[in-house]
Amino acid sequence: MSRINDVGGMVGFPPIVEEPDEPRFHADWEAHVVALNGALLRRGVYNLDEFRDAIERIPPGEYLAASYYEKWFRAITTLLAEKGVARPEELAGD
Amino acid sequence: MSGNHASSPVAAQVRHVEALLEERGLLDPHEIDERIDALAAGGTPANGAALVARAWVDPAFRERLLADGNAAIAELGFSMGGALQEQKLTVMANDADEHHVVVCTLCSCYPIALLGPSPGWYKSEAYRSRVVREPRAVLREFGLELPASTRITVWDASAESRYLVLPRRPEDTEGRSEEELAGLVTRKGLIGTAAV
Numbered sequence: 550m551s552r553i554n555d556v557g558g559m560v561g562f563p564p565i566v567e568e569p570d571e572p573r574f575h576a577d578w579e580a581h582v583v584a585l586n587g588a589l590l591r592r593g594v595y596n597l598d599e600f601r602d603a604i605e606r607i608p609p610g611e612y613l614a615a616s617y618y619e620k621w622f623r624a625i626t627t628l629l630a631e632k633g634v635a636r637p638e639e640l641a642g643d
Numbered sequence: 644m645s646g647n648h649a650s651s652p653v654a655a656q657v658r659h660v661e662a663l664l665e666e667r668g669l670l671d672p673h674e675i676d677e678r679i680d681a682l683a684a685g686g687t688p689a690n691g692a693a694l695v696a697r698a699w700v701d702p703a704f705r706e707r708l709l710a711d712g713n714a715a716i717a718e719l720g721f722s723m724g725g726a727l728q729e730q731k732l733t734v735m736a737n738d739a740d741e742h743h744v745v746v747c748t749l750c751s752c753y754p755i756a757l758l759g760p761s762p763g764w765y766k767s768e769a770y771r772s773r774v775v776r777e778p779r780a781v782l783r784e785f786g787l788e789l790p791a792s793t794r795i796t797v798w799d800a801s802a803e804s805r806y807l808v809l810p811r812r813p814e815d816t817e818g819r820s821e822e823e824l825a826g827l828v829t830r831k832g833l834i835g836t837a838a839v
Contacts, residue, residue, distance in 0.1 A: 556772040557748025557799065565769045565784055573683070573760055578654040584678035585661060588670055597728075601802065604750065617751070617766050619653060626660060635663055642659045 553609035579618040586625055595628045603627045690721055691757040691807055692828035694734075696821045699812040708734050712807065716757070723756055723805065730754075733798070736809040737835075741794045744782065744835030745806040746774045752800035754807055758833055765834065775799065785836040808835040 556562070574580045590597060603624035607615070615623065630637045664670040694716060698705035708715040712732030713723055723730045732754060735743040747753060748771045753761040764770050774781045778795045782788075789795065798806040810832040816824060831837035 554749050556768050557746075557775045559768075559772040560776070562769040562772045565764050565767060565773070565781065567762070567764050567785075571762055576651070576654065578651070578657045580679045580682065581657050581661065581675055583682060584675045585657070585664075585670070587678050588674055589664075592669060594669065597802065601750065613768065617763070622653060622657060622660075626656075629660070629664075634667065634669065639663060640660055642656065 552605045553607070553612045554605045574618075582618045582622045582625070586621060589625065589629075594632060594634065599628060600624055685759065686754075686756045687759040688757075688828075688830040688833060689825070690719075690759075691754070691830075691833040692825040693719055694721070694757065694807070695809055695828045695833070696825035698736075698809055699824055700821050705736070705809070708809070709736055721756060723754065728803075730802075731804045732757075732807065733804065734807045734809050735796070735798065737811045739793070739811075741796060742782075742789055742835065743796050743798060743806075743808045744774060744778055745798045745800060745808060746771055747800040748772070748775060749799075749801070752802060752805060754805040757807055758830060762830065782836060785831065787837055808833055810837075810839045813839055 574583075586600065589595060590600065595603075604612075604620050607620060607623055611623075612620065626637075626640045629635055629640055661670060661675060665672060694708065697719065698708050704715065704718070707718075712734045713729070715734075716722065716732065723732045737743055745753075747765075751761055751766040753765065755761070770781070775797050778797050779789065782795070800806055810828065812824070813827060816827070827839055829837050829839060832839040
């Protein structure tokens with residue numbers, strides 16, 4: 550069964566938009582998310598396949614609405630909760 | 644889309660999670676900053692361009708690069724082992740009959756060590772979905788009009804396997820230095836959405 554990330558060949562997407570002089574990151578938090586993911590992978594809190602899977606199972610509507618690094622952050626917090634590192638409400642800061 | 648500002652809700656959430664993980668001993672203070680510095684010092688398209696220029700001036704290197712990408716890039720000091728596991732690198736050479744273009748339909752797999760972080764369009768659903776179905780139309784949107792007789796081959800990258808395009812050397816570049824040649828090579832040329 551394919552998931553929403555499996556868009557190869559899917560019809561209906563618009564023309565491709567190139568951003569001139571695109572920066573490496575659009576905000577500091579994006580770099581933080583990449584660094585955070587690297588640190589957690591290196592510590593073995595989860596592995597790369599688990600990370601990819603966590604992105605791929607984001608519900609389709611949210612997947613398509615989220616920016617690239619928003620998906621990453623969502624996958625990280627999903628895995629931190631599932632691995633028992635912290636409860637969802639703690640991660641959300643509630 | 645949201646979160647393009649330091650004050651955005653997601654920026655605050657990221658800071659909160661970092662603090663929580665530090666508290667629980669899963670992150671060292673300064674670890675994030677050190678990793679960000681390392682990211683900034685990582686790969687850039689100049690690495691891929693250097694490989695292409697070498698292949699243009701040195702036919703034996705070109706052969707080695709096409710035969711075994713991982714071994715050949717080590718000659719210039721590059722490696723696909725920067726992540727947790729070494730990724731296989733395949734290099735495909737464009738010629739008059741065939742043009743290669745790379746995508747990751749599932750997400751964003753990309754030879755970061757040789758090209759740096761991928762551009763936003765490479766990660767977009769629009770590119771990922773369309774380039775495998777209508778590559779010629781997609782390349783035209785990028786301003787690359789190929790003769791109808793040129794076959795287009797699309798390569799779908801994966802977690803274990805990454806691809807780099809070796810563009811055709813532009814005409815009238817005889818006598819240019821390797822460094823000058825490298826300056827002609829663009830990131831899009833290395834992905835296949837530009838001629839060079």
